[in-house]
Amino acid sequence: MSVRTRFAPSPTGYLHIGGARTALFSWAYARRHGGKFILRVEDTDLERSTADSVDAILEGMKWLGLDWDEGPFFQMQRLARYREVAGQLIASGHAYYDYLSREELEALRKDQLARGEKPRYDGRWRPERVKGKTPPKDRPPVIRFRTPEEGEVGWHDLVKGPIAFPNGELDDLVLLRADGVPTYNFGVVVDDLDMDITHVIRGDDHVNNTPRQIHIFSALKRKLPYFAHVPMILGADGERLSKRHGAVSVMQYRDEGYLPEALVNYLARLGWSHGDEEMFSKESFVSWFDLEHVSRSPAQFNPEKLAWLNQQYLKAAPDARLASLVAAELKSRDVPVQNGPPLERVIALLKERASTIAQLADEATLFYRWTGEATIELEENVSKALRILKARLATVPWNRAAINDAIKEVIKSSGLKLPQLAMPLRLLLTGRPQTPSIDAVLELLGRETVLLRLAHHLETD
RNA sequence: GUUCCCGUCGUCUAAUGGUGAGGACGGCGGCCUUUCAAGCCGCCAAUGCUCGGUUCAAUUCCGGCCGGGAACGCCA
Numbered sequence: 353m354s355v356r357t358r359f360a361p362s363p364t365g366y367l368h369i370g371g372a373r374t375a376l377f378s379w380a381y382a383r384r385h386g387g388k389f390i391l392r393v394e395d396t397d398l399e400r401s402t403a404d405s406v407d408a409i410l411e412g413m414k415w416l417g418l419d420w421d422e423g424p425f426f427q428m429q430r431l432a433r434y435r436e437v438a439g440q441l442i443a444s445g446h447a448y449y450d451y452l453s454r455e456e457l458e459a460l461r462k463d464q465l466a467r468g469e470k471p472r473y474d475g476r477w478r479p480e481r482v483k484g485k486t487p488p489k490d491r492p493p494v495i496r497f498r499t500p501e502e503g504e505v506g507w508h509d510l511v512k513g514p515i516a517f518p519n520g521e522l523d524d525l526v527l528l529r530a531d532g533v534p535t536y537n538f539g540v541v542v543d544d545l546d547m548d549i550t551h552v553i554r555g556d557d558h559v560n561n562t563p564r565q566i567h568i569f570s571a572l573k574r575k576l577p578y579f580a581h582v583p584m585i586l587g588a589d590g591e592r593l594s595k596r597h598g599a600v601s602v603m604q605y606r607d608e609g610y611l612p613e614a615l616v617n618y619l620a621r622l623g624w625s626h627g628d629e630e631m632f633s634k635e636s637f638v639s640w641f642d643l644e645h646v647s648r649s650p651a652q653f654n655p656e657k658l659a660w661l662n663q664q665y666l667k668a669a670p671d672a673r674l675a676s677l678v679a680a681e682l683k684s685r686d687v688p689v690q691n692g693p694p695l696e697r698v699i700a701l702l703k704e705r706a707s708t709i710a711q712l713a714d715e716a717t718l719f720y721r722w723t724g725e726a727t728i729e730l731e732e733n734v735s736k737a738l739r740i741l742k743a744r745l746a747t748v749p750w751n752r753a754a755i756n757d758a759i760k761e762v763i764k765s766s767g768l769k770l771p772q773l774a775m776p777l778r779l780l781l782t783g784r785p786q787t788p789s790i791d792a793v794l795e796l797l798g799r800e801t802v803l804l805r806l807a808h809h810l811e812t813d
Numbered sequence: 814g815u816u817c818c819c820g821u822c823g824u825c826u827a828a829u830g831g832u833g834a835g836g837a838c839g840g841c842g843g844c845c846u847u848u849c850a851a852g853c854c855g856c857c858a859a860u861g862c863u864c865g866g867u868u869c870a871a872u873u874c875c876g877g878c879c880g881g882g883a884a885c886g887c888c889a
Binding site for chain 2: 360361362394396397399400401410427450454457461465468469471472492496513515516518520521523525526528529530531533535536539540556557558559560561563581583584586588590592604618621622623624625627628629630631647648649650651652653654656657658659660661663667692701702704705706759769770771773774775778784785786787789790791805
């Protein structure tokens with residue numbers, strides 16, 4: 353049987369880092385084995401699900417290049433099917449109608465908690481206990497699963513190894529609400545069955561749901577899929593990832609100037625490894641990916657390492673591609689590029705110096721926007737040397753080597769050391785103490801701009 | 814509280830019943846240099862436990878302890 357995996361987000365927000373990695377692993381497993389990757393939207397939480405979230409999640413997946421073969425399927429469009437399966441379970445004695453109201457349930461929990469017990473449904477509407485009891489008239493029942501009370505459930509997790517739970521820990525979970533909307537554990541099972549999912553790869557936080565789901569699979573007399581629970585991603589402080597950790601949304605990384613392949617590489621490497629490999633293509637990742645090398649313990653998200661990886665990818669990316677990304681960024685900042693040097697050449701000069709597109713745009717700005725401010729006082733001899741240089745630059749052939757020669761000559765004739773001239777020159781021309789080689793900057797800036805900016809400072813001395 | 818999961822440098826991880834416990838990020842230092850980067854080189858740094866057991870040998874296997882996390886909903 354060929355592999356079929358799925359990603360099943362609930363549309364209650366954007367695609368976050370943790371979900372993205374789960375999706376990535378699930379996707380990679382399918383691709384690795386020539387199987388299918390299915391996208392299913394678990395939108396049964398009517399209160400919190402939104403169409404915007406669906407769009408945001410799909411957008412995030414597309415940006416990361418996690419393409420799916422089937423779907424997106426929506427659970428809310430499959431209601432009839434859940435009802436049908438719930439009916440089967442009632443017929444076979446594995447489920448029953450429960451008429452307990454929410455208020456009564458709430459009270460029950462409170463009592464149990466007060467007595468120091470684990471809060472759970474007490475099974476009062478179980479078929480074996482209801483004889484003589486008549487269902488309340490106008491209260492629509494929910495359908496509950498009749499969980500085995502003895503023994504234990506276990507499975508061999510493809511990441512974590514053997515796991516088992518005592519059945520006594522589990523209570524009778526609601527399968528179908530009164531309005532016919534399935535609960536999570538039921539929807540998942542019906543869908544994984546109907547969609548022929550062979551490998552359920554999901555977050556660690558579902559380990560506790562798995563025994564309940566296994567019971568439903570068994571009651572339906574169906575073969576279990578393989579389960580693989582991947583550990584969670586923690587914030588850099590070791591706490592659960594949340595907004596206060598800065599960027600948790602995948603799209604935020606795009607907006608901050610990360611390349612999708614860098615994020616994918618980083619995520620792949622977080623909680624999974626292939627020997628000493630740190631930087632690898634998506635193709636390599638797919639060809640190497642396996643569940644055995646997925647870590648069993650949670651991993652902390654490390655922004656510095658992501659930044660480093662992004663820088664590596666930036667350095668390797670074609671100038672034209674970076675230019676269009678930087679152009680978009682500059683446009684959003686209202687930095688005009690049309691009258692300056694070609695952006696691609698600027699990028700070529702700068703791309704080793706930035707770890708994000710945003711930083712690249714910061715650096716590039718010096719070629720397109722100039723404030724004219726330079727808060728330095730020039731020594732008389734430096735000022736004089738700059739005037740001489742300015743005169744030379746007016747006539748010298750405009751290329752890096754010739755510019756460099758001109759600078760060297762002026763240094764020689766004025767008796768200055770190179771930094772003594774280069775630093776003020778850099779500051780006057782760009783307003784910044786740090787830039788790439790000054791001759792390269794001059795060349796790109798262009799003769800006209802250089803002379804203009806120099807004149808601005810030297811005339812006002 | 815109950816159940817379940819987890820525990821190698823600060824972080825991501827490799828490896829192993831016998832090792833100098835390896836790599837990467839980071840940090841520190843050096844080289845290069847026209848500044849800042851980049852690059853190259855070097856250094857720092859770990860098997861949670863003064864616990865028990867198995868073994869000739871345990872960081873590795875078993876147990877205990879400690880620590881962290883998750884779940885316990887008519888949320889997913």
